[in-house]
Amino acid sequence: MPSGSFTFGDRPAPPAGPLFAHEPSRPMNIYLPIAEMSESVLVLLGMGAAVGFLSGLFGVGGGFLITPLLVFTGVPAPVAVGTSTAQLVASSVSGALAQYNRNNVDIKLGSVLLAGGVVGTLIGVEIVRILRQAGQFELFLALCYVLFLGVIGTLMLIESVQTVWKARSGVAASSRGRGEHSWVHGLPLKMRFHRSKLYISAIPPLLIGAFVGFLAAIMGVGGGFVMVPALIYLLRVPTNVVVGTSLFQTVFVAAAATILHAGTISSVDLVLAAILMVGGVIGAQLGASAGSQLKGEQLRLLLAGIVLLVCVRLGWDLVVTPAELYSLAQPAGAP
Amino acid sequence: MMRAVALCVMSLVAIAVVAPVMAADGAVVAQAAKKAKPRPAAVPQQPMSTSAPERVEADVSTRTIAITSGYSGAEILVFGAIENSRQPSAESGFYDVAVVIEGAPEPLMVRKKGRVxxxxxxxxxxxxxxxxxxxxxxxxxxxxEFADAALLDDNGLGLEAVRMSAAADSAVRVSSEDLIAFKDAVRRLKQSADLFKRADYGVIFTGRSLFRATIALPATVPVGPLTARVFLFHEGKLLSKYQARVVLEREGIERWLYAFAFERPFLYGIAAVLLALATGLIASAAFRRRGT
Incomplete structure (x- = not known):
């Protein structure tokens, strides 16, 4: 009798009997090395394309949609956040470059925002690590998303409904009056920002940058939805410079967040990120051309609807009694 | 090499068939009585004092499972043979065989939700x-049906007998009911993730001494060594056991990426950013050219 050391060599294994129900091999599946799971390439490409389409359509980063979508697919929450920061670099760099070529970027203001952003990112990544050890990261992420998406979705809904209603009733939407000075202008450390025609304290942009960097690190979002209104309403940055400067800052903050996520908790899955990026850039182009067919108010109403839907879906899981009260995790310290 | 097994089995079969014939002829009755006489399944209770003890030997179809980008789970075929089988046919149910495939033990944290x-x-x-x-x-x-709970437990056979050792600091904090609830939760969650499973009729005999079982590994099985154990039972007694190893390892680009991510994490992060920058710039350049 041979002693148990024989192998089949290259001979194909005999066909399986009616034993274990085995999954049929799915040739379109791809193994994600960091997420440690196998997922259909088509599903991931479709997700990237759908989010890219929305970001092209609405001009938003789409990070706030990709992270929850990845979590719904079964990707571990930290990997979902880390990977979507990498995807964010790809989706924001082309826009930032286009804005830069049109001289719509205030490099000096962007750098100040960025300096704050890097600090915020460092704090955010550290908080992710602590919460992950405490087992509360998923909850924290869900709460952050519910809060932000809820607030932003509601504000957008109110604004777009008002605009649509005013347009219907024939009253021109009044442009927001610009205050001469606000409390922002009373702070020390004044700097001159030539491109934005501003002479203001460096503290508010630093704080705004830090907050946005913090959001990028914990939620995997670009933070354009916080940055753009803050620059317009708090700092009075001219509208044509706002988007470019925000995108400029997003590229670097997302890059910093990616490196920190990869460096501290190894949570960036390059295979997953690459697929999302490819889907994303295709979707974004389609979305941009579709966007030119629709009116601004209709677009905002639609986006508000999507944002609120994601919010409700995430909030629902927190409130409804779960079918399974237990969950398994790798203990702290293990990869 | 399969042929070698087949030859062995055939020679065993030949002896088994020839021996009773000779006995019936009465030519070598004395010798035949001393020899191993195969018995039908109907009278297994007679002690086989003179027969050689059964031994089980087994192997797995693949010693190394490569995890590449196309990996979506694998199938392990465990096959083996019983030396000195007294089983008259594959269908007789004379022996019972259990096959266990087990991954490396690893620390695990179980969390329980409560309403706050x-x-x-x-x-x-x-x-x-x-x-x-x-x-x-x-x-x-x-x-x-073929072994009592104590025997199963001693050999770590069955989902109830899976070895789970609680960490000392956790064990002292909870009551025994809670400990059972946590263990049950592990079994339930691992089962729903397809990581713990049992197949009651998953081993089949394909000959008097040959048996095999196919076990599907889902893609989520953590990378690492696996042990395959084979147990041979007869009438509630464990006659023989055998152990083989399977290694599950990343290969090709997956292996390289994983090592890169965990051994040079900051460099990996920089590479991720460069990849993202390149993708974004190439895509926008490509679409701009097409657009104009």
Missing amino acids: AGLWVNTATFNFNAVPSYYAVASTRPLE
């Missing part, structure tokens, strides 16, 4: 020092 201010929050945790990452048991019929 209307929200479902993780409120309790329990640590295990070692729980197998994967556990599959296949047998010729339900384990409980």
Whole structure:
């Protein structure tokens, strides 16, 4: 009798009997090395394309949609956040470059925002690590998303409904009056920002940058939805410079967040990120051309609807009694 | 090499067939009486004092499972043979065989949700020092039908007998009922993730001494060594056991990426950013050219 050391060599294994129900091999599946799971390439490409389409359509980063979508697919929450920061670099760099070529970027203001952003990112990544050890990261992420998406979705809904209603009733939407000075202008450390025609304290942009960097690190979002209104309403940055400067800052903050996520908790899955990026850039182009067919108010109403839907879906899981009260995790310290 | 097994088995079969014929002829009765006489399944209770003891030997179809980008789970075929089989046919059910494939023990944390201010929050945790990452048991019929609970437990056979050692700091904190609840939760969650499973009729005999079982590994089985154990039972007694190893390892680009991510994490992060920058710039350049 041979002693148990024989192998089949290259001979194909005999066909399986009616034993274990085995999954049929799915040739379109791809193994994600960091997420440690196998997922259909088509599903991931479709997700990237759908989010890219929305970001092209609405001009938003789409990070706030990709992270929850990845979590719904079964990707571990930290990997979902880390990977979507990498995807964010790809989706924001082309826009930032286009804005830069049109001289719509205030490099000096962007750098100040960025300096704050890097600090915020460092704090955010550290908080992710602590919460992950405490087992509360998923909850924290869900709460952050519910809060932000809820607030932003509601504000957008109110604004777009008002605009649509005013347009219907024939009253021109009044442009927001610009205050001469606000409390922002009373702070020390004044700097001159030539491109934005501003002479203001460096503290508010630093704080705004830090907050946005913090959001990028914990939620995997670009933070354009916080940055753009803050620059317009708090700092009075001219509208044509706002988007470019925000995108400029997003590229670097997302890059910093990616490196920190990869460096501290190894949570960036390059295979997953690459697929999302490819889907994303295709979707974004389609979305941009579709966007030119629709009116601004209709677009905002639609986006508000999507944002609120994601919010409700995430909030629902927190409130409804779960079918399974237990969950398994790798203990702290293990990869 | 399969042929070698087949030859062995055939020679065993030949002896088994020839021996009773000779006995019936009465030519070599004395010799035949001393020799191993195959008995039909109907009279297995007679002690086989003169027969050689059965031994089980087994192997797995693949010693190394490569995890590449196309990996979506694998199938392990465990096959083996019983030396000195007294079984008259593959269908007789004379022997019972159980096959266990087990992943490396690893620390595991179980969390329990509780309601805090209307929200479902993780409120309790329990640590295990070692729980197998994967556990599959296949047998010729339900384990409980051919072996008693103590024997199954001693050999770590069956989902109830999977070795789970609680961490000391967690064990002292909870009551025994809670400990059972946490262990049950591990079994339930691992089963729903396809990482713990049992197949009561998963082992089949394909000959008097040959048997085999196919066990599917889902893609989520953690990378690492796996052990395949084979147990041979007859009438509630464990006659023989055998162990083989399977290694699950990343290969090609997956292996390289994983090592890169965990051994040079900051460099990996920089590479991720460069990849993202390149993708974004190439895509926008490509679309701009097409657009204009």
